[in-house]
Amino acid sequence: MIALEKTILVLLAAGQSQRFGDEDKLDELFLGKPLGLHVAVALEDMPFQERVAVVDSCRLNYADHGYRVIRNAHAAQGMASSLRVGVTCAKERGAYAVLVALADMPRVTAAHIYRLFDASTDLASVVASSDGYDPKPPALFGRERFDFLLSLEGAMGARDLVRAGRHVVTAPAELIDVDTPADLERLRALVHSKEAITRATARRTGE
Numbered sequence: 001m002i003a004l005e006k007t008i009l010v011l012l013a014a015g016q017s018q019r020f021g022d023e024d025k026l027d028e029l030f031l032g033k034p035l036g037l038h039v040a041v042a043l044e045d046m047p048f049q050e051r052v053a054v055v056d057s058c059r060l061n062y063a064d065h066g067y068r069v070i071r072n073a074h075a076a077q078g079m080a081s082s083l084r085v086g087v088t089c090a091k092e093r094g095a096y097a098v099l100v101a102l103a104d105m106p107r108v109t110a111a112h113i114y115r116l117f118d119a120s121t122d123l124a125s126v127v128a129s130s131d132g133y134d135p136k137p138p139a140l141f142g143r144e145r146f147d148f149l150l151s152l153e154g155a156m157g158a159r160d161l162v163r164a165g166r167h168v169v170t171a172p173a174e175l176i177d178v179d180t181p182a183d184l185e186r187l188r189a190l191v192h193s194k195e196a197i198t199r200a201t202a203r204r205t206g207e
Helices: 035-042 079-092 110-118 143-150 159-164 181-190 194-206
Strands: 007-013 050-055 068-071 097-102 126-130 135-142 166-169
Touching: 007 035, 007 079, 050 079, 068 079, 079 097, 079 143, 097 110, 097 143, 110 126, 110 135, 110 166, 126 159, 135 143, 135 159, 143 159
Parallel strands: 007 050, 007 097, 050 068, 126 166
Antiparallel strands: 097 135, 126 135
16 A cells, blocks of 8 residues: 555636636635635644645635645646646655646545545556546556656546546535536535525525
8 A cells, every 4th residue: 555644635616617617616615614725624633744725816725624735837738737846846855656636526435535545556546536437536546657647737637547536436416626606615515604694685686
């Protein structure tokens, strides 16, 4: 099994949020705090070698949560660009692996991440999350995969590599990612968040 203490957590928090409109989705409130901070807080007690947040124009202060913040000036080129930034950092620090998580997946739990590590075998391991249908982040990559990850380009990221790896199934609700305002509203309704209740009340009042 890959040692968590020798793994760098790479949180991808860069991107244009084009499907979300003019607002930065990571700043949107969910359960009382910014959407982009949920996974950072959920994993803050896990003993990673280091935490790295790859950002572009994001206003959230990940440094307050123990992250080394690296700005990616080329985030518009796609997720692979931010992934390369994080993997480069891990390689320079001699990490055995990277755990890649997305800041727009606010329901990920530490318990699930521990299960990803339990499913790893060696430094060539690729272990991804799954809702029972599709593999997706968070995903664990052993250092023997670093050079391949550094060769990636565009928006596809490590999709093919993830599909070929091991998959750890969890509840679909844990792997919801927020790409559009409608996604966020559905998530708020799913967990009966106060933001959803406030909006529903406002709609009724306006009728």
